[in-house]
Amino acid sequence: MARRGTALEPGAPRIVLRRRAQDSAALRAMTRICPGACFRFGARDRIEVSPESCLRCGTCRTVGEATGEIEWSGGWPAAASA
Numbered sequence: 001m002a003r004r005g006t007a008l009e010p011g012a013p014r015i016v017l018r019r020r021a022q023d024s025a026a027l028r029a030m031t032r033i034c035p036g037a038c039f040r041f042g043a044r045d046r047i048e049v050s051p052e053s054c055l056r057c058g059t060c061r062t063v064g065e066a067t068g069e070i071e072w073s074g075g076w077p078a079a080a081s082a
């Protein structure tokens with residue numbers, strides 16, 4: 001069973017949330033715009049991420065990088081890792 005915030009395959013994208021007191025609007029928006037449906041509302045209406053279905057589109061990096069709430073590592077295409 002996969003743990004939240006981890007990827008199963010070596011080299012797969014790894015996405016971990018850096019928790020703040022409240023989830024930003026940008027992070028909450030990822031529940032609607034992530035094409036892989038990797039973000040969802042969890043306990044106490046907080047955002048959770050499960051990157052197993054990540055399509056490596058880079059949308060969460062574009063939308064969420066400025067908030068500092070998401071950390072990416074692992075296998076990302078060059079365009080998404082800049």
Ligand code: SF4
Pocket residue numbers: 015033034035036037038051053054055056057058059060061
């Ligand atoms: S890279 Fe794309 S598919 Fe993967 S978690 Fe981010 S928005 Fe979702």
